[in-house]
Amino acid sequence: MTKFEIPGNVAVSDSGFLFMPTTGETFTMNEMGIFIFKMLQQKYTRNEIFEKALDEFDIDKTTFEKDFEDFIAQLKNYSLIKIS
Amino acid sequence: MNIAVTSLNATDNPGPGIPVIRSIKEAEDFKGNIIGLIYDSLEPGIYMKDMAKKCYVIPYPSSGLTHLYDRLAFIHEKEKLDLIIPCLDSELYGFVKLQDKLASIGIKTYLPTIEQLNIRAKDKLFDFCEENGIKAPKNFMLTSLRDIYSIPKEFEYPLVVKGIFYDAYIVNNFEEALSAFNKIKTRWGFPVIVQEYLKGDEFNVVALGDGTGETIGAVAMRKLYITEKGKGWAGTTIDDNILMELSHKVIEKLKWKSGMELEYIKSLKTGEYYLLEINPRFPAWVYLAPSAGQNLPFALVKLAMGEKVEPFTNYNIGTIFVRSSWDLITDMSKFEKIATMGEI
Structure with a gap:
């Protein structure tokens, strides 16, 4: 099963502003990004995130799956997640 | 206590004088006056309120050390510089x-040695790094026009062509390299340095060494906004143990005495830090250090006065500086005074 790990030193505010203390980089996330990111921080699995997101947002599974994969790819690109 | 500070040129290529003065004046324990030592009557720091109590024009050291010493001795007679x-x-x-001569009349300094200055010079830094297991971009020295035709094949374009003191150009082919070489040689003389170009992000560390190898303090910064001249116009303090350990190692190996700035690039290819330059004085962004909890300029003052200073152990992460340009309005009589009398 795919495991997601968010570096422990990443600080994210409730408004979705993310600061990487090691590099000084900053990012902003939309509402769904914040939702997914916080669940990743709390070590929810992919299936659990899907379940909760489909409950919370008015979105179909196919669209969410695409958005989720895009989001994870972006986090990986910025070294904001480790995938094992 | 009367402290004289040079470099009040707070322009689009700012000197560190004003941020050093701000840092010292904001230290709770500081009681005294700041005297500005200037080279030009339009250095903006002269016209800033609450910075220097008085300013004096001084001659460039290149115009002769006797000339400079005489002027400093004259200022000392009037201002009783510590x-x-x-x-x-x-x-x-x-x-x-001049430091011994200045000490003999009661003026202290807190400076690196000539040897330390030479080791960190752009044409020597690579050797120092190699000897001490610190990564640095490869260098090739050009001491004549002929040398540009014999740049070793391991140096692949793009390359960086740099002057011994200032200026650097990224060049993509021989024609651009030749053009950069000619500009730099005319302005700064030889050697002209050809350096391996590393793609990556730049990181800077401001630090203070006490001359024994001990780091009194160090604050790491990532530029958030860079001007066309390559100057950081905004930046944030960051927390990176590898960067700090590397900086402590440089200070330990050099036994650096005084303020300094270490410039690094984190290679996109390898993720490793390469030491680009060591600047032998505080940088223009040094005011970020006291703002984040390490008043390094005032710690230098205390060290210079012979006080014991405990090393700083941490600082606030995510403290940001944003530089601004601000028109200072003054009167022609002030400009006239500094331009004709050499003091104000």
């Missing part, structure tokens, strides 16, 4: 050579 903090690279050799 300490001089030179803040420009180009004046440091002169002040190091």
